[in-house]
Amino acid sequence: QxxxxxxxxxxxxxxxxxxxxxxxxxSDIGGYNHVSWYQQHPGKAPKLxxxxxxxxxSGVPDRFSGSKSxxxxxxxxxxxxxxxxxxxxxxxxxxxxNNYVFGTGTKVAVL
Amino acid sequence: QITLKESGPxxxxxxxxxxxxxxFSGFSLSTGGVGVGWIRQPPGKTLEWVAIIYWDDDRRYSxxxxxxxxxxxxxxxxxxxxTMTYMDPVDTATYYCAQIQFFDWSFHWWGQGTLVTVSS
Numbered sequence: 001q002x003x004x005x006x007x008x009x010x011x012x013x014x015x016x017x018x019x020x021x022x023x024x025x026x027s028d029i030g031g032y033n034h035v036s037w038y039q040q041h042p043g044k045a046p047k048l049x050x051x052x053x054x055x056x057x058s059g060v061p062d063r064f065s066g067s068k069s070x071x072x073x074x075x076x077x078x079x080x081x082x083x084x085x086x087x088x089x090x091x092x093x094x095x096x097x098n099n100y101v102f103g104t105g106t107k108v109a110v111l
Numbered sequence: 112q113i114t115l116k117e118s119g120p121x122x123x124x125x126x127x128x129x130x131x132x133x134x135f136s137g138f139s140l141s142t143g144g145v146g147v148g149w150i151r152q153p154p155g156k157t158l159e160w161v162a163i164i165y166w167d168d169d170r171r172y173s174x175x176x177x178x179x180x181x182x183x184x185x186x187x188x189x190x191x192x193x194t195m196t197y198m199d200p201v202d203t204a205t206y207y208c209a210q211i212q213f214f215d216w217s218f219h220w221w222g223q224g225t226l227v228t229v230s231s
Binding site: 003032034036038045046047048051052055057089091092093097098099100101102103104105 | 148150157158159160163171173174207215216217218219220221222223224
């Protein structure tokens with residue numbers, strides 16, 4: 001049960017866009033449309049930002065968008081704002097044996 | 112409004128059993144498709160899924176921790192209890208409980224987390 005692979009860091013200036021990748025296998029990301037993205041500020045609990053690959057929960061700004069191609073999912077944050085500076089984790093259903101797996105996490109900095 | 116809150120010891124000794132309780136409000140674990148899961152995060156590290164229990168008593172465990180885990184629910188009290196045996200210092204982490212939807216396998220609502228330290 002290996003974690004999904006994310007880049008350790010990403011950054012952008014206010015107003016710019018940043019895209020974070022999340023790479024798995026055909027047993028998790030590639031096999032199901034159950035990819036989620038979570039935002040975590042220091043010392044806080046994670047918050048769901050995207051589910052079902054590209055759906056946004058109520059209250060999440062439309063600056064956040066998700067997509068998937070093959071075994072790789074992506075989160076794009078457009079129009080970066082200072083409050084978007086946080087750690088981001090992807091997650092995916094991984095079948096009936098492993099059930100769920102998280103990504104390694106990406107620290108997003110707003111320059 | 113959905114809320115979840117974890118409770119339990121902040122310090123356990125190696126080899127002891129950890130018992131954590133998640134008390135929630137704003138939803139019922141008797142509603143179809145609803146589940147409560149546990150996720151942990153060692154200091155400075157990534158999230159790790161631990162266990163889930165669904166409305167129909169379906170229980171799922173992390174393969175790497177399965178032999179040490181038991182998850183149960185008390186629908187009348189709106190509580191989910193996680194027990195983990197043979198605690199080790201590597202189990203030191205913040206433990207979160209979260210509501211999960213079976214139909215999209217996403218953790219929609221999270222508790223604030225509780226830090227559990229394993230040390231003699």
